[in-house]
Amino acid sequence: AQTVTQSQPEMSVQEAETVTLSCTYDTSENNYYLFWYKQPPSRQMILVIRQEAYKQQNATENRFSVNFQKAAKSFSLKISDSQLGDTAMYFCAFIPVQGAQKLVFGQGTRLTINP
């Protein structure tokens, strides 16, 4: 069974700083997708960024980028120039391309951006 682990329950940084959220996963699959979701206090889950396992190039979306290390099964999220609006719960998620295609989420990291 696939598992996703986020080892940082909470993090806090100052506005404009860079912050990295960790995520590791366990799977025997070779092809899969990885996602980072953001859940602000409004409760609405929003997709931040996605990565295809067969692509070596790390995905980037404006201030958000990932460091995907397939051999290490690591998928960290870097937020550059953090903003107050980045305050939220962040969830890492995994889904295999084949087999039981079910999204598996980590337990989340609560990120607070301080003014």
Added chain:
Amino acid sequence: GAGVSQSPSNKVTEKGKDVELRCDPISGHTALYWYRQRLGQGLEFLIYFQGNSAPDKSGLPSDRFSAERTGESVSTLTIQRTQQEDSAVYLCASSLIVGLNTEAFFGQGTRLTVV
């Protein structure tokens, strides 16, 4: 509709009563998930529907919980004889299972309070 719709958005019920939560997925989305999220916690997988396949019920916490989905449309999550520990936000998500289109779109959730 444009997104995943859940109703009601809030529900307060007395202990021991049955409740029914509704999820309208995005039209055409074959996969549908239910998650439970306790205050400040991560996403707890409950059940997963994928097309006409048998649902994955492995996350249902007890036989008081059940869910149905008719085809690729509406799903209902039923909790019988509610307990205070059932108090949480119940999130529904839907997705296509086609390549990169495995992104899950979430509803705003139903906040259930058992008093």
